[in-house]
Amino acid sequence: MKRDVTRIFPCPTCGKPSILSAENSWRPFCSERCKMIDLGSWAAEDHKIAGEPAINQDEWDDQN
Known part of the structure; x- marks a missing residue:
């Protein structure tokens, strides 16, 4: 039989x-x-998510 378990974690913003x-x-x-x-x-x-930029901003500016 499956038991429902109440899980309580801190809020990512305020910690409550x-x-x-x-x-x-x-x-x-x-x-x-x-x-x-x-x-x-x-x-x-x-x-922000770590990593290389998907678009080089200088190249993007040159194209537009």
Whole structure:
């Protein structure tokens, strides 16, 4: 028999407990506010994925 286990992890934005279940529509965040703060950080390029740029900015500027 399968047992449902409630998993609680810290919210990536504020660190408060966040329930990781279908009942929490903002998972892994604790609230919509924390989700939007994280989205804003990505949009402002505060968060980046390491690696080589996909496009050389100088070459892109020369073509346009």
